[in-house]
Amino acid sequence: MPRVSQTQLDARRQEILTAARACFARHGYEGATVRRLEEATGLSRGAIFHHFRDKDSLFLAVAEDDAAAMVETVARNGLVQVMRDLLARAVSPDTTGWLGSQLEVSRRLRTDPAFAKRWAERSAAIAEATRERLLRQREAGVLRDDVPVDVLAQFLELAYDGLVLHLAMGRPAGDLTRVLDLVEEAVRRH
Secondary structure, X not given: OOOOOHHHHHHHHHHHXXXXXXXXXXXXXXXXXXXXXXXXXXXXXXXXXXXXXOHHHHHHHHHHHHHHHHHHHHHHHOHHXXXXXXXXXXXXXXXXXXXXXXXHHHHHHHHOHHXXXXXXXXXXXXXXXXXXXXXXXXXXXXXXXXXXXXXXHHHHHHHHHHHHHHHHOOOOOOOHHHHHHHHHHHHEOO
C-alpha cells in the first residue's frame, strides 16, 4: 500500500473542511448529518473521521478555520473590512448558511462549556488582531484618540455581531454599506 504524504493528508483535510463548511452552511449544524457530510465530501464516514474525531470536532475545525481567515483580514485591513466582505457575499446561499453557523457557535458558547473553552482561544485571537490593528491605526494618526482602544474594539465587535445577526435572520442587506461607512467614520480621527 503506498504511503500518503503529509501534504496529501493536509490537502484532504482542507477538502473535507471546504465541503463540510458548505454542508453546515446549507443545512445548519443539526441538519448536517453524517450522511450529508459524506455526500458533500464524497468520502466515507471513516475517511472523514480519520481526520476529525467526530462531527463536533469537524464543526469546530470549520469555525476555527473561518476565525483564522478573519484574523488575517482584521490584521491586514481591519474589522470593518471583514464586515464589508461579509456584506458583499450576503446574497450567496452559502453565506446565509455560514451566518447560521455563526449563530450556532454563539448558541454553543452559552450552552456547551467544553466548546466554549475550545473557542475562547480563537475568539481571543480575533480580539487581539482587532486591538493590534487599532493600535497601529492610532499610531498612524488615523484613529480617534479621545476613546480608549478597548472601547473602540468593543464598538466594532458589537457592530460585527449586529451585522451577523441582522443577515442571519434573513433581513435584507439593503444599503448597509452606508451603515458600515458610519461605523468606520465613528472610529476615525476628525
